[in-house]
Amino acid sequence: MPELPEVETVRRGLQPVLEGARLVRVEQRRKDLRFPFPERFAQRLEGRTVTALGRRAKYLMADLDDGEVLIAHLGMSGSFRVEAAEGAALAPGIFHHERSKNSVHDHVVMHVEGPAGPARIIYNDPRRFGYMDLIPRRDIETHPWFAGIGVEPTGNSLSAAHLAERFVGKRAPLKAALLDQRIIAGLGNIYVCEAMWRAGLSPERPVGNLVGKSGRPKAGLDRLVVAVHEVINEAIAAGGSSLRDHIQTDGTLGYFQHRFSVYDREGEACRRPGCGATVLRIVQSGRSTFHCPRCQTH
Structure with a gap:
């Protein structure tokens, strides 16, 4: 999709x-x-x-x-x-x-x-x-299509403080929370994987662990918000990921798929300089998650 x-x-x-x-x-x-x-x-x-x-x-x-x-x-x-x-x-x-x-x-x-x-x-x-x-x-x-839908991942409404309010006390894994359209609207599997890799966060980390006792976001949540903004804006500028059937209105295809760091790169070397680990694929709630087991441990 x-x-x-x-x-x-x-x-x-x-x-x-x-x-x-x-x-x-x-x-x-x-x-x-x-x-x-x-x-x-x-x-x-x-x-x-x-x-x-x-x-x-x-x-x-x-x-x-x-x-x-x-x-x-x-x-x-x-x-x-x-x-x-x-x-x-x-x-x-x-x-x-x-x-x-x-x-x-x-x-x-x-x-x-x-x-x-x-x-x-x-x-x-x-x-x-x-x-x-x-x-x-x-x-x-x-309307049912839009009622309860979350904030856009492209604007200032998505902040570490916004996520901290929704993550505090929760045990849901980070990957599942980021795909929850009631929290962030339109964020899908590809860019969730890419953002978690950029932020150095494990997809299995309970989201409550990203919030301090005072309810303030920890550093990892700050990194995550920056990563989400970056990966989405870069993909838009590049014309989309162009997977499978997607085409632009003039028939051209984007190039962001060639810059994926972890998505669909199972068995390949992590692209973070000095890492040297191999990208793994796990299944979470029926969806493939691609991540680096060495640099996504926070």
Whole structure:
């Protein structure tokens, strides 16, 4: 499943052509994806103008001029591509892997007129694990997709003090706590592994041990927050990790996967200078965790 940096990359790729654009015509080519489309989905979109394009956790959020928000989740294999009226890509790129071009999997096609000119924005999803919804903006915070969701890992709301309040007295292993979307929104398996390695923290360490008796965060929690910010921001800048089906809106792929320090590197040497240990893989709650047993002992 695409992680937060991948979704943010898609948002930035769609923004120039979708933000400020009018949805002239919308083709809904099936009745459902992972879930059924909302009632009168295409009709409710047609004629509307996108006033802003944002992201919350792993959701794309297109605010419309009638007060509703178009929500899109990419699922396992969902992707968008943008085609100009003449059929050329609006943002050229290097195609490292072939993207899905089978029209059978083009499930939603939005014909738009906007600042970048006329274009088609096509949602393709071979596995159909993605989904779309229309929600009134006033109901976003209480809607089941978003209610109780944690802070974003890209902003100042994620701090050592914030985590200390949620970790104090808890015995949950660090890896599980970081994947808890009620604590941090959109942080997934790849970047959790990378952040723990950078911070030198064991994935099995009880999170309560990162908080002092006074309730203040210990040094390891400070390092962890810095590491999360760094790894997420670097991945966004690099265009996402580009694992499996993820592509940017212009078809290009990111390069952050080539800089992974531990993720998917089982049996390889730890990349921390002077370490010399071998990266191991363990399974926690059914998910693979990659870590260095020598430098992640704190």
